[in-house]
Amino acid sequence: MSLAEIRTERVAPLGDVWARLRVEAAGVAAEEPMLASFINAAVLRHGSFVEALAHRIAAKMADPQLDVLLIHDVVNEAIKADGEIAEAAAADMLAIDERDPACRSLLQPFLYHKGFHAVQAYRISHWLWNEGREALAFHIQSRVSERFGVDIHPAARIGRGIMMDHATSVVIGETAVVGNDVSILHEVTLGGTGTAGGDRHPKIGNGVMIGAGAKILGNIHIGDEARVAAGSVVLKSVESRCTVAGVPAKPVGGPCDQPAKTMDQVQIADGDLDTQDD
Numbered sequence: 436m437s438l439a440e441i442r443t444e445r446v447a448p449l450g451d452v453w454a455r456l457r458v459e460a461a462g463v464a465a466e467e468p469m470l471a472s473f474i475n476a477a478v479l480r481h482g483s484f485v486e487a488l489a490h491r492i493a494a495k496m497a498d499p500q501l502d503v504l505l506i507h508d509v510v511n512e513a514i515k516a517d518g519e520i521a522e523a524a525a526a527d528m529l530a531i532d533e534r535d536p537a538c539r540s541l542l543q544p545f546l547y548h549k550g551f552h553a554v555q556a557y558r559i560s561h562w563l564w565n566e567g568r569e570a571l572a573f574h575i576q577s578r579v580s581e582r583f584g585v586d587i588h589p590a591a592r593i594g595r596g597i598m599m600d601h602a603t604s605v606v607i608g609e610t611a612v613v614g615n616d617v618s619i620l621h622e623v624t625l626g627g628t629g630t631a632g633g634d635r636h637p638k639i640g641n642g643v644m645i646g647a648g649a650k651i652l653g654n655i656h657i658g659d660e661a662r663v664a665a666g667s668v669v670l671k672s673v674e675s676r677c678t679v680a681g682v683p684a685k686p687v688g689g690p691c692d693q694p695a696k697t698m699d700q701v702q703i704a705d706g707d708l709d710t711q712d713d
């Protein structure tokens with residue numbers, strides 16, 4: 436799967452997302468005066484989604500080595516040069532709103548979800564990496580790791596419509612590829628086995644659901660719309676629409692349909708969902 440293929444899917448309507456975000460922000464600012472000045476600074480005073488996103492990422496990423504003005508310049512440069520960054524961020528917000536039963540608005544991930552923030556900061560580091568600015572890309576990777584407990588190598592390739600829920604302890608290695616519409620729970624590792632060099636990390640197809648604590652190791656392929664059970668250690672490629680579980684992971688149960696989107700963590704026939712709303 437090439438990055439070009441990853442990027443052809445699902446174009447989020449940026450204007451619609453921005454309009455909805457502003458309405459939600461205005462509602463919260465009116466309802467809760469304690470948050471009004473924060474909401475104004477984060478959303479309402481900006482003229483576009485791109486501006487607000489750059490401000491939000493910079494506010495989250497600033498540190499004593501790279502103050503908020505400096506990091507804002509870098510983020511702005513990346514977002515303006517590569518329109519995909521804001522489009523993907525909007526798709527991620529829509530994905531979280533659609534799949535996370537605990538999510539009540541687009542504003543929630545935009546302001547508070549560290550998985551969302553970590554993925555957007557990764558997108559900036561990935562742009563820097565592709566521009567040959569490796570030192571700054573590594574600085575951002577390190578900052579994301581310190582701040583959110585999420586370690587994504589800047590060279591990894593990640594699609595859009597990503598829900599990284601809870602996010603603590605997620606690790607994504609250098610040669611990993613993640614497709615579109617993938618749901619990744621906390622404590623997931625997309626890592627190497629430690630015995631191979633070069634292209635050594637997993638390739639995750641579109642619409643895959645990866646349960647909490649799953650470790651997917653080596654240059655293996657997880658097929659579209661597959662499910663990886665919580666706590667599994669996956670060492671072999673997984674067929675599309677197949678569920679694997681255990682250590683080492685083996686196929687279990689029947690086929691599944693768009694598990695990352697529905698967050699279907701039980702058999703289709705069982706119907707009842709929402710086990711992740713904890």
Ligand SMILES: CC(C)(COP(=O)(O)OP(=O)(O)OC[C@H]1O[C@@H](n2cnc3c(N)ncnc32)[C@H](O)[C@@H]1OP(=O)(O)O)[C@@H](O)C(=O)NCCC(=O)NCCS
Nearest residue numbers: 620646647662663664665666680681687688700701702711
């Ligand atoms: C993989 C998963 C989607 C399977 O759901 P399912 O299709 O309903 O499958 P079942 O529960 O019928 O299980 C099928 C078999 O796999 C086993 N299994 C399911 N999940 C497993 C797991 N995490 N580890 C080991 N075995 C597992 C079941 O015991 C069952 O075995 P059996 O056939 O011998 O009885 C679900 O178990 C899962 O892990 N979801 C991720 C949840 C998550 O990450 N939550 C975090 C919330 S914060």
